[in-house]
Amino acid sequence: MGSKHKFGLVGFAAMTALVAATCAKPGFAQDRPGPSGGDAAVAASGKEIFEQICQACHMPDAKGGGEPGARVPALAGNKNLANKDYPIIILLKGRGGMPWFTDILTKEQIAAVITYVRGHFNDYKDPVTVADIERIGVANPPVPDCNCGH
Amino acid sequence: MIDSLNPPTRRQLLTMIGKTGGAMALYQAMTVLGHAADSQFNGPPKLSGARPGSTVLVLGAGLAGMLAALELTKAGYKVQILEFQNRAGGRNYSVRGGDTITELGSTQQVQFAPGNYLNPGPWRIPYHHRTVLHYCKELGVELEHFAQLNHNAFIHRKDAYGGKPQRYRDLYVDFKGHVAELLSKSLNAGALDTAVTAEDKAKLFQAMREWGVLDKSMAYTKGMHVGEQRGWERAPGGGVNGAPIPGDVGTLSDTLSTKVWEQIGFYTEHVMQTTMFQPKGGMDHIGKAFAAKVGKLIRYNTKVTKIAQDDKGVSASWVDTKTGATGETHADWMVCTIPAPVLNQMDFQISETKKAAIRALPYGNSVKIGLEMKRRFWETDYAIYGGHSFTDQPIGLISYPTGNFFGDGPAVILGAYPFGIGAYMLAGMTPEKRIAAALDQGQVFHPAEYKSEFRSGATVAWSRMPWILGCCATWTEESREKHYQDLVAMEGRIVLAGEHCSYYGCWQEGALLSSLDAITRLHQRALAA
Ligand SMILES: Cc1cc2nc3c(=O)[nH]c(=O)nc-3n(C[C@H](O)[C@H](O)[C@H](O)COP(=O)(O)OP(=O)(O)OC[C@H]3O[C@@H](n4cnc5c(N)ncnc54)[C@H](O)[C@@H]3O)c2cc1C
Numbered sequence: 001m002g003s004k005h006k007f008g009l010v011g012f013a014a015m016t017a018l019v020a021a022t023c024a025k026p027g028f029a030q031d032r033p034g035p036s037g038g039d040a041a042v043a044a045s046g047k048e049i050f051e052q053i054c055q056a057c058h059m060p061d062a063k064g065g066g067e068p069g070a071r072v073p074a075l076a077g078n079k080n081l082a083n084k085d086y087p088i089i090i091l092l093k094g095r096g097g098m099p100w101f102t103d104i105l106t107k108e109q110i111a112a113v114i115t116y117v118r119g120h121f122n123d124y125k126d127p128v129t130v131a132d133i134e135r136i137g138v139a140n141p142p143v144p145d146c147n148c149g150h
Numbered sequence: 151m152i153d154s155l156n157p158p159t160r161r162q163l164l165t166m167i168g169k170t171g172g173a174m175a176l177y178q179a180m181t182v183l184g185h186a187a188d189s190q191f192n193g194p195p196k197l198s199g200a201r202p203g204s205t206v207l208v209l210g211a212g213l214a215g216m217l218a219a220l221e222l223t224k225a226g227y228k229v230q231i232l233e234f235q236n237r238a239g240g241r242n243y244s245v246r247g248g249d250t251i252t253e254l255g256s257t258q259q260v261q262f263a264p265g266n267y268l269n270p271g272p273w274r275i276p277y278h279h280r281t282v283l284h285y286c287k288e289l290g291v292e293l294e295h296f297a298q299l300n301h302n303a304f305i306h307r308k309d310a311y312g313g314k315p316q317r318y319r320d321l322y323v324d325f326k327g328h329v330a331e332l333l334s335k336s337l338n339a340g341a342l343d344t345a346v347t348a349e350d351k352a353k354l355f356q357a358m359r360e361w362g363v364l365d366k367s368m369a370y371t372k373g374m375h376v377g378e379q380r381g382w383e384r385a386p387g388g389g390v391n392g393a394p395i396p397g398d399v400g401t402l403s404d405t406l407s408t409k410v411w412e413q414i415g416f417y418t419e420h421v422m423q424t425t426m427f428q429p430k431g432g433m434d435h436i437g438k439a440f441a442a443k444v445g446k447l448i449r450y451n452t453k454v455t456k457i458a459q460d461d462k463g464v465s466a467s468w469v470d471t472k473t474g475a476t477g478e479t480h481a482d483w484m485v486c487t488i489p490a491p492v493l494n495q496m497d498f499q500i501s502e503t504k505k506a507a508i509r510a511l512p513y514g515n516s517v518k519i520g521l522e523m524k525r526r527f528w529e530t531d532y533a534i535y536g537g538h539s540f541t542d543q544p545i546g547l548i549s550y551p552t553g554n555f556f557g558d559g560p561a562v563i564l565g566a567y568p569f570g571i572g573a574y575m576l577a578g579m580t581p582e583k584r585i586a587a588a589l590d591q592g593q594v595f596h597p598a599e600y601k602s603e604f605r606s607g608a609t610v611a612w613s614r615m616p617w618i619l620g621c622c623a624t625w626t627e628e629s630r631e632k633h634y635q636d637l638v639a640m641e642g643r644i645v646l647a648g649e650h651c652s653y654y655g656c657w658q659e660g661a662l663l664s665s666l667d668a669i670t671r672l673h674q675r676a677l678a679a
Contacts, residue, residue, distance in 0.1 A: 029421050030622055030656030031272065032516075033546040033567045035412030040544045040571045056515060056577035057613045065254035066616050069455050070234075070492045072254065097491030097620050099512035104571055 042109060046116025049109050053101070054117070062121040076121035084128050086144060087114045088136045095143050107133045188278030188420075189659075194288075195666050197673045200226030204676055207232070207466055207481035209457070211448050212240025213658055214487040214648040214665040216440035217285065219447055222485075222669055227676075230479060231448040232468055234617045238448055239437025240487075241271040241618070241649075242658065245520070245608055246432070251581075253614035258581050261522070261606035263560045267432040268520030270610035272658050273564075274298065275427045278420070279659035281666070282436070286429065289439035296426040297552040299417045300537020304595050307542045310407035315539065315595050316400075321410035323363070323380040324400040327370030330362020338368070372399050413540060421657065428552060436658070449479075456497040457486065457644070464643050467497075483672055487648040487665070489513070491619040500641055507633035511650055513620025514569055517576040519545070519588040519609040521565035526557065527599040543591040544572035560605055565592050569621070577611035584609045622649060622656035638664070640671050 042052055051060070054075070059065050062076035080086050091110050094100035101110065111128045118124040206222050208215045211233035219229045245251060247262040251270075262268070274296045275282050286293055301319035310316070336342055337351055337358075346354065358364060363375050370376070377383075377396030384395040416422055429435040441448070456467035464484040469476050486493070490511040498505065528534040528550050536552040546568035551561050565588035566576060576584050585607035593600035612621040625634070638651045647661075647668035654660025 029419050030514075031274070031421070032569050032656070033540075034416040034422070034538070035409065035540060039542055040568075040575060042571055051578060053571070053574045053578070056574040056611065057619070059255055060578070065614070066619065067453075069453060069495050070616055070619065071495065072613075072619055094512045096494045096509050097511075097513050099514065099624055104574075 042105060044109065044112065046112040046114075047120070049105065049113040050116055050120075053104065054113065057098070062117065075117050078122060080144075081118050081122050082124055084114065084118065084124070084126070084132060085136055085141070087117070088128065088133055089141060089143055092133070092136060093143050189280040190663060191280040191284065191666075194284070195221055195670050195673075197221060197225035197669065199677070200673070201676065202226070204228070204483070205230070205481040206483045206485060206672070207464060207479055208447075208485045208487070209454050209466060210234075210240060210487035210489075210648070211238040211441070211444075211450075212487055212648065212661065213242050213437065213440065214661040215240070215485065216437070216444050217662050217665045218485045218487070218647060218669050219444040220440065221666070222673070223444065223447070225669075225673060227483075229444070229447050230481065231444065232452045232454055232466060232479060233448050233450050234453045234471070234492075236450050236472075238441040238445060238450075239434050242434055242437040243271050243610075244269050244432030244434035245610075251608060251610060252616065253581070253611060254616055255614065256581050258608060260608045262520070262562060262608065263522065263605075265431075265554075266522055266560060266562045268518065268562055268564070268608050268610075269428075269433040270518045270520075271612075272433050273428060275658070276421050276423065277425045277427070279657065281662040282658050283427070285662065286436060286439075289436075289443065291435050291439045292430045293427040294430045294553055296428040297536020297550070298422065298424050298426045298538075300534060300550070302532070302534050303537040303550070304539035305408055305410060305413060306540065306594050307408055310409075311400075311404060313594070315541075316408060317381075318410070318413060320380055320400065321405060321408050322414060323376065324370075324405040325410050325414070327362045327364070327376065327399065328402045328405055330358040330364055331368065331370040334358040334362075334364065334368045370399060372396050430553060454488065454496070457484070458499040459484070459643050461642075482643065483676055484644045485665070485668055485672065486644060486646050487661075489618045489620070489648065490623060490650050492617065500644065501636075503636040504639070504641060504646075507637035510629050510633050511637075512624050513612075513618070514622055514624050514656075515573045515577055515611070515613040516569045516621040517566055517573045517584065517609065517611045518564060519566040519576070519584055519607060520562045521585070521588060521592070521607050522560050522562045522605045523599075523603040524560055524605050525603060526561050527596065527603055528563070529555065531599065532596070539595050541591065541594060543594070544568055544575045545588055545591045546572050548592045548595060563592075565589070565607070566609075573611075573621075574613075576609075577613050581607075581609050584611070625655060638668075640668075640675060645669075645672050 043049055057072045058075050062074060064072040064074040066072055090098065091101045107130045110133055111130050114128040205228045208219050208229060208231040211231045215231055216238060219231055222229050244267045245260050246267045247260055247264060249260045251258040251260065303318055304315035305318055305321055306315040334355060337354055359368060362370055363379060365371050365373055374396055376399060377394060380397065382394045383397040386392060386394040451470055451472045452468045453471050454466045454468045458465050463480055463482050465478050465480045467478045490508050491513050494508045534550050535555050536550050538547045538549045540547045545566035549564035549567065551563065554561065568576065576587060579587065589601055589604060613619060637646060645668040647665045649655060649661040652660030652664040654663060
């Protein structure tokens with residue numbers, strides 16, 4: 001809860017530009033609920049974070065949904081996740097219709113949820129750590145190109 | 151035209167300026183006269199003289215697409231619209247009893263009583279959204295007042311006032327009272343003497359006493375004057391016990407723990423101020439009014455899968471989602487209003503810079519939950535007529551219906567409207583669980599009635615709407631800088647329009663303004679071609 005700029009406190013140089021750009025506070029006021037609600041506390045475990053955040057789009061079975069041309073991609077059985085940097089970049093920067101999650105999740109939570117998705121819905125058992133998140137934050141690689149539905 | 155003896159009326163003056171100086175001069179003059187500063191809208195575009203036989207293909211029958219079709223038809227173009235869904239309106243959408251809501255992974259049958267509705271998307275129109283208001287008037291959409299700020303509604307925070315909801319009115323009065331007391335104390339102590347002149351200091355004292363309703367010793371305390379703003383322990387009456395008794399004021403710490411300044415700031419925003427409006431009977435009356443004009447141009451259940459152009463024209467390939475048939479539609483020009491999360495998945499023959507712009511546009515998420523209650527207990531038992539009660543739980547707020555005040559029979563409360571974390575949490579649940587969560591969380595405001603008066607619910611999670619997969623475009627200063635002009639630039643025969651192509655994100659006004667701008671440029675290019 002509290003600070004929306006969760007990465008702002010940690011001298012995370014490469015991330016500061018992203019941090020300024022939160023979904024919750026667009027530069028121009030959108031129709032939106034106003035104060036509260038958006039600040040609810042997200043759990044710490046990878047499984048719970050998946051349930052509280054990711055399955056809103058990727059669905060409880062992580063198989064995504066929709067039809068060709070208007071799809072939310074599957075996370076289950078997704079070969080792109082073999083390289084752990086790939087989901088880290090997307091959570092830090094967003095891609096296509098998916099926003100970045102730096103204003104909602106801490107580095108710890110990002111590491112936990114990627115570890116869970118890679119290990120539980122795929123067979124990539126090596127954990128993702130906060131150090132991995134920081135490494136990507138500093139290296140600041142470009143977002144991999146996409147046909148964003150796949 | 152203008153009587154040389156009498157000074158011109160304002161209208162005559164504006165007509166004259168409009169005739170001599172053109173639209174921009176008119177706009178500037180109106181601004182000076184205090185008319186139009188609130189809006190870039192300058193009247194309908196009045197396009198005319200399209201080349202005979204010219205055709206335009208519009209993709210998407212939301213408000214941006216239908217306005218484009220309406221005005222381009224007036225200009226003389228032959229227009230066709232392709233629309234994914236079996237209805238027009240796009241995000242301009244209302245659900246009623248008998249409707250089916252289809253999300254990824256679920257369908258709901260709405261059970262509301264006749265006349266009741268939920269606006270899952272747009273629900274309020276600020277007084278300065280001149281484009282929306284103009285077309286409502288032109289198309290005969292009846293608008294009514296939308297109650298926005300209600301002093302008698304609640305604010306709830308788990309860690310303020312022991313989790314007991316407080317009236318906005320009380321918190322607002324307490325907040326300014328304490329701030330006024332503190333400012334006058336520091337003025338008294340001379341702490342601001344280098345910052346304010348003696349004359350302003352005197353005025354500030356007076357301002358703080360009157361604005362904060364401070365007592366003789368410049369303190370914010372319980373008393374009759376505070377009661378006149380905050381309400382009473384015993385309200386004024388007649389006869390023997392007519393005298394009111396003021397209630398206690400909140401402490402500074404309690405007041406601060408509610409963060410009421412956030413609501414005060416919210417209601418102060420240009421787009422959130424009273425006066426606001428809503429179409430009577432549901433927001434979709436706007437979409438329906440457009441469809442009454444251009445509906446015959448729409449091909450429904452038509453999912454565009456590919457867009458191409460060459461120097462002679464444009465084409466869109468599509469699938470009929472009912473029959474599975476495929477087809478291709480050709481035209482001279484194209485206005486594409488398909489939202490970015492779908493457009494970015496399309497085989498789109500367009501420059502890399504525009505593709506990059508489309509792919510740099512994530513959409514936020516939001517959820518709405520309508521709870522139909524057997525009776526209007528918030529009116530009868532709480533004296534709350536419209537407006538919002540805020541909470542820091544995932545539902546974000548509940549909002550009381552405007553319209554049919556004092557009515558008998560069931561009415562629909564908006565039981566949740568979060569963005570961000572709360573929206574993800576609720577969107578991830580099945581519709582049934584979402585509704586149950588909304589009842590659990592919302593009962594903090596109306597514990598005795600909320601569950602026992604509940605009749606039925608309906609909900610939309612925008613991240614799961616198959617034709618958009620999100621709520622609204624999320625721009626940042628950086629992405630605007632890098633991509634906005636690339637996104638809106640007309641490229642060959644194709645121009646994009648819609649909410650995402652505007653600086654009025656997540657407002658119908660943005661969709662309409664973007665459409666007017668896009669078709670004006672399209673028309674210029676078509677005439678020049
Ligand atoms: C939760 C929420 C609250 C809002 N609150 C307000 C408010 O209070 N006031 C306000 O003024 N605005 C509000 N808005 C914003 C407003 O709804 C939008 O700005 C506006 O309706 C967008 O219009 P549009 O024409 O740009 O897009 P849309 O209405 O989204 O139209 C796009 C159309 O394209 C169609 N389409 C998609 N893919 C394809 C395809 N492949 N082929 C063919 N067609 C396709 C879609 O089905 C849709 O009909 C809100 C929006 C949301 C989601």
